[in-house]
Amino acid sequence: MDILGDTKIDWLKYRWYFFLVSFIVFAVGVADVYRKGGLRYGIDFSEGTIVTAKFESTPQVDSIRQALSGSGIGEAIIQRYDREELNQVMVRVERRAVDADDLDTTANQIIGILRGIEGNKLVDTSTEIVGPVVGQELRTKARNAILLALGAMLIYIGFRFEFIYGVGATVAVIHDVVLTLALVSIFNYDITLNVIAAFLSLMGYSVNDTIVIFDRVRENRRLVRRQSLYEVINLSINQTLRRTVLTSGLTLVVVLALFVLGGEVLRGFAFVFVAGVVIGTYSSVAIASPIVIWWRKLREKPARTKKKEGPEAKTVRI
16 A cells, blocks of 8 residues: 655654654653652552442442542542443452551441442442552563563564674663653653553564564664665665554554543553554664764774774884
């Protein structure tokens, strides 16, 4: 499907504009995190109460949310739980008070409100308390999962291409994660397990686009040997542009639909993908490719210096 034709855009010429945009987003995100005193963690990574409730008939999430909204227990995350025919919902509330027994008190308060919902009898409940140790353990595991994924990508791309290509792709993925995390903070989304899953998926999606460009660069370096690496990378980006627009565009349509229609529970997950697809698409051009160019220039400088010094040294010896 040809929607762009043969483009001949000098993408690397505009890399500084991309860097400027990335820096602005990063700076605003850092300032926002500092103003808020850190990132906002959801129930999964902080202390809180999780109540699973089974009803006699199909529960109405909106009715439950309305009943809990004026109770003073704080913001609650409500979602259908398990199979639909089981008529179960999960209510999650972050700990806000400082008393040691406030988690149990909140659970009892939630159960009392659920029992008072008219027209739908509460059949059974179960309560789970997320303490500070569990929250810290989950944060550590989430961080380790992201770091291991980055390390595995670096090793794989380093073996498949060259080490500097692996560095470029890894730095681009780190760029995508950091900027998306900045946007998560700016738009006031919580860091939950769903959001971490979105980040891990985004990392794989982003590095895939970079590998496609690098693979074309490797092919073109054999086919057009007279061109410089700068020209080969620009050629490769233009040759893969149609594929990038189609795949990223279709993915963006899907995640936008999920963001608009997926409900409150999936809103953070979908937002990470919406922001990440956009950022990841241009990072392959603006971050990964320039790093390869800079590395080549750094390696060529000593070689040129030695070449210039060679004849002079020989003259001195004579």
